[in-house]
Amino acid sequence: EVGKMKGECFRPLGRYDFLDLGEVEENTQRAQLCRTIKRFIIDPALAKLVTHHLGPDLEDSKAVIFECNPGPGVLTRTLLNSGAQRVVTLEGEKSFLPDLQALECLLDGQLEVVHCDFFKLDPMGRGSMRPPAMYTDKLFTDLGISEANWTDEVPVKVVGIFPQRIERSQLWKLLYVLFDRLSIYRYGRVELNMFISEKEYLKLMAKPGDMLNYRAFGALWQMACHIELLHKEPWASFVTSSKYKLAIPKSRLPNDNLCLVRMTPRKDLFSASLTPSNAATLVMMVKQCLAKRKARLVDRLNMWSPDSGPKLLKEMGMQEDVLTGHVYPEEYKQLFELVDKSQEFTQSWLYEEVLENTQKEGWI
């Protein structure tokens, strides 16, 4: 067993030696000892399923796999067992580190263990900058991953579970850095394979016309990424590190599962007219439009530049009376590209607005 070999390095394991996942009960206990409230994948079958979804050809894929907060490391071992070439575990909890590091020792570079919390990358806060908080530059430089072109193949696949309390703000943060090509997205089209709550997934995927749930949040994600639902797993399948049951948030939407969702940034997101430098205005525009879904799009446009609304709609081939909640993400992108080209909007206050983060965490 790995635990016994702490501190000493034996002969590196060959790639065909299978790693023991450990007893489920023992792993459960260890997960429950974690000081912060988190969910963990302990069930070997679930780990296997996630591994399966990460790609049929793990052995040949060049993408680095970032595993967030592995805890007892069940998924880590399963990934390695299925032949993943390079796994980086980002573990925020000190207590799990020794075991993971021992495992790292056993292997020939397939596993790297970093004391880092993926969800605390690039913080805005005032606290001191020390692990598990970290700047992405440092993380990627240390790992020797360099910046890539947007159109290159996916360089990194991230797998993990969003912490329940900050799920939404984390998704927003990622959305902003994605449009700005900052943080992890400096290094190319990082693919997320994350468990998120079902209700958040449904909001993410809400379609135009669903006036209650179709909001800027979903529209922008859909615009930026190819989103795929890989799997639904009941909440109960995960082990929670808390004496008290982590209450599952109530919602008008169904919320019985955690959903494994793959979000791959679109190759064609950026173009000549949409660049990381003006994308913030696009985000602003969509947020303003979808703040009220039953407003007429033409009124919004007129607000930004009087009388230009009808012209733009005509160019887009849209009805005069189209409501903002009926416009597809793609159409918003096109609309923005037209707005950005148009001379009439150069004086618009829309460009004066700067998005401010009042939450003090996450994005800038």
Place this chain on the structure above:
Amino acid sequence: MELPEATRVHLTVGLQEPPWTSQRRHFSALIPKKEDGKKRVWEQSQLLDVLEARIQQLQSDVIVDVQHEKVQFVKASKAGIGDSSGNSPKNVFGERPEVPKAGQTISKGGGQTGKGEGKDASASKSRWMEKLSQEKKTKTKKLKQKLGLEDKPVKSSKGKLMLPGTSHKTISTKAGIKTASTVKKSKSLKNQEHTMAASKHKHTMAAAPVAAANVPIRKAKGKGKASKEPAPELSEARNRAEEMERKAEAKARELAEVEELERKLNQWAVSARPELVQDNSEARVYGDVQRSVRCYLEACVFCGDIDRAHRFLLSHHRMVSRRNLLNIGLYNIMMRVWAKKGSLNQIGRMFILIEEAGLKPNLGSYCAALECMGRNPDCSPHLINRVLRQMEEDGLPVDELFSHCVFRQDERDMVLRAIHTVQPDFQSSINTILQTCSSPLVKDFYTERADAKYPKMAFSLEELQERFSRQLSIEQASTITIHSVEAMKPVTSHMAKMRDLLAVQRLVWHKALVGALREGKIILASSTQKAVRLSLYPYLCLLDEKDYVDIMIQSLSNLPPSGESLHILAKELGNRVHNMFCIRMKGHNQMVDKLSHIYNEYTELLAKDSKEFDVLPRERWWKLEAEHSSGPSLLGDETHWPHMVVVELGTYLVDLMVKHMKVNSDLLNSAYDRKLIPVLYHMYTFRSNKQVGFIKPHPILTQMQQDAMDTTLTFDSYVMPMLCPPVPWTSAKFGAYLLTPTKMMRAVEGANQHEILLEKCQDADLHAVLDSLNQLGNAAWRINQPLLDIIISIFNDKGSEKLDVPPPNSEAPKIPRYNQQDSATFTSAEKAHLKREVVNAKKKCSEMHSLRMDALYKLSIANHMRDEVFWFPHNMDFRGRTYPCPPYFNHLGSDVTRAVLVFAEGKPLGPGGLEWLKIHLVNLTGLKKRSSLAGRLEYANSIMDDILDSADNPLIGKKWWQNADEPWQTLACCMEIANAVRSPDPTHFISHFPVHQDGSCNGLQHYAALGRDVIGATSVNLIPCEVPQDVYSGVAQQVEEFRVRDAEKGLKIAQVLEGFISRKVVKQTVMTVVYGVTRYGGRLQIEKRLKEIDDFPKEYVWDASHYLVHQVFSSLKEMFTGTREIQDWLTESARLISKSGSTVEWVTPLGLPIIQPYHRSRTQMLKATIQYLSFQITHDSKERPDTVKQKNAFPPNFIHSLDSTHMMLTALYCYSAGLTFVSVHDCFWTHAITVDTMNKVCREQFVALHSQPILQELSNFLLKKYCSGLQSEVKSKKFLEYQRMLLLLAKVPQTGNFDLQRVKESTYFFS
């Protein structure tokens, strides 16, 4: 603590509502257990350690004689702790004045415990021991009973005898035992036996003999069993049994205590008046619905739309569900309308409606009926007689019509006329006897007036009357336009051009808005909405269209360039309309003439050229009003609009503005295409996942406004200080401004629990509070002109952040801009950085703008007032802390505003005045905090050169004043000193300068006095010392000791902090800990301080602040044990009260009722056209109390209610001593010559205040309020909670041995 006796008109209605108690029952409450006993023991031992440590520390300090004997004394009394808890309830009980004779005999035994604790300690101790041992025995027995070793029938029968309706077995037995023991006890002390027998409690009386008879038998039995018991059992089992025994014992003791308390409560309940039952039920009278309907009807009536009002009422009346929401007051509104019209028919119909609704006509209804009859000259006397007869039947005396009803216009005369037709010689006898406040603290103030020298003002009758008429005309106009101080700048041609442009635009907008408003009103009026829906229409008809539009256009100039949230903007607009409406209403009701008349007579009291009065302003006004009873009432009865109405009206106006105010896009730059673009736009900002509607000005508008530098500012009239002395507060509803409605107690919008509470108060009980507000408001002020000129010169130049004069926008950082072309060359890190800079720059700009505007308002008002004498009317917050009403410019403001204010009245410096000025100067610099007064004086004398230089060359000299803590006040003081010393005889120099005396950590002072805590009292200067004790330095010293210890242990952060721990770092945290600051807040405060230290390594700030806040808390824990005990008791009491579903309420020693308005939040939606607005309402008294807030806020609020009481007392007694006195909470101001007198009064009143059994009275009040009338619910869980609360509330924290009288000699108590 009298219960309100007022049976108000609406009370009758209130009774129909389900009583409050039933509502409370919905909340099930959970109260976790706590090991009280253990905790207390631990605390005591800790206390002793700390005391010893601190004593040593003090001995090494200057005051060697902080009494060894005292320390021993403390220890001695500790031994007797148990006794006083048994004793104190009786003690208090005896001191209550209302309790009949029986109680007084007890007070002999218990009343003097304050002094003679030491003496009877031994006696009571033995008594206590006896009781304990007996209880121990009975408890052993009880344990056996539980194990089934004893037969039960005896007990259960007894139980029934004891507490009828109580099925709780254990309790009833305990009760028996308890009474038995008390009986026994009382035998040993004869006079107590007597009082026991005299006790009026039937069940106790009945039970006692039975219990007494039973006990011996049971005892014998118990012994018999016990002797058999010592069986060869396992020691483990015995241990367990012992433990159980101990527990049971503790429990039994508790139960015994509960019994005792309940007995006491019962006694109170008997002596209390029947009103107690009605308590709380009234809270629903002005429910939101009634208030909205009332305001709606009033608005309709005011704008003459009687038809609409009538239809509205009828449509409500016809639907049963809605009819139930109506109250009698609403029918009365219509009744009044018909009375004005003289339509007897309609009045008759209204009476039928009232009967249909199942309501009872009240005074208001009859008043309207009589008025109507008075207006009909041919109304038959028979009819009038019938009304009067009916009133008699309903138990409504005719006299009360005149004392309770509010009359408008000629209503009173009409009612009188009607009555006179049948009773020609009827005269309304208004109760002219003024009751006095019942608080013993002010007894002398009200009764011994012979020596009082109430101050007069330095104005003649004529002058005051002339000032009144000027103030009146300002308030009638409801707004005032003044010149801004920026008007002094030279006008450039660009500025002139922009001003013209703006003026033209305003005309255009005005026209557009008037048109739009008119159209909007037509649509609203003709809309086929159901009549039951509240429409905005009547609210849009209250003023002229022009007035609404003026309000809208004015709001534009106050709009910050970064915009304002829709909610706030709407609220401002709505409030302005309401304000203007209230003033119009007063004009409409023809009360202005009467007001002028009474005010002019009232000025005799104040004017220097009229006779001396021995009455207070309030009393004088009251008398004058009684004398001039004819005509309309001065008291307005308009209802405050519900917050929803205010905001809805405001949003409607904002919507008009957004839609109809346009400007040409090429106005400033002709290169642009001409398009008509809106001046304002509505957008959303996103704050932590919430979207907030925002109204932003278009950059063109901002540009125009900034370039034009508008020379005028328009304010609501109440923003300006008053030009005449304020109208004295004569009740919680009337006072302050002449016409502008003002609440005596400020509250969050929509929170009306304070109002209701005040209304229930007996008038006389508020007198002291009202009089102190009046006194503060009567202080006349004027501007320190030389200083104002200097400040304005800096303000109009580039400002100065160092001197707290905000720089203009031109000095703000430029917002960095980067466009798409450049951005390609930036790396992403650079882009991120740029972005952050943009955000920071924007933030800085908007902060600077708001600071600048604030200063602009203050300085402009000051400048406008530069040659005037003026007054600040005062009101207070819900804890009784007083504030001047004008919001921007007042003496509570920053250093800058304080520096430009001086007393209007000058007094000679007298023999000691100059020295006080010098000491005051040193105080303002913040230097020499630990020097004696003589030391400070000496220091001042040693730097006279600097002082004179500062005074003569403030901006070009050595600028010594600029480094002071309060630079502007320091400069002002320098000038005053310079003038004084250069005058021929400084003792005759007439000084207008206010000299301040500050409480040293006033919150802790009150805690220390409450707890009679010797150590605490010493560190906050309640005990006379040679030099001032500085609690902040003390804490810093203590923290430093901890740091050294930790640094030696090798703690990194402790080593880093070496040399950085100062008084300044810890000061704010120490100060605010008393007011309940958390570790989190404390850390932020310390972090801020550390960041200010340039040498401190920035990377350690977070760790260091974390470490320091921990140390500060530990140090305070060591230094102020007594404080913490009281704080904990208050917190825990509030927690249990709140958990039980009630809101925490108390009454200050001056009789001001206080209620904490913190409730669970409720969301309310306003569906306006422009946007839906949702409100979080956290003050709705129908919601459950917010326990966290209730408990955390109680200690600080309670202490604030005490410091405000102390201030009020000082104000009152200073008034009878003829002083000018004003306060900034715990900082008292007066003339230099009267500082000594003020200091004396201040100390005397502090001693007087704390000589009251404050905590005991609080405990009694809370017990009575929250524990009486609940015994009947004996559901197990609830009952336990109730018991816990009962015990806790009764357990007043122990006090130490500090001799309060010593405060009188303490120089540095306030200094």
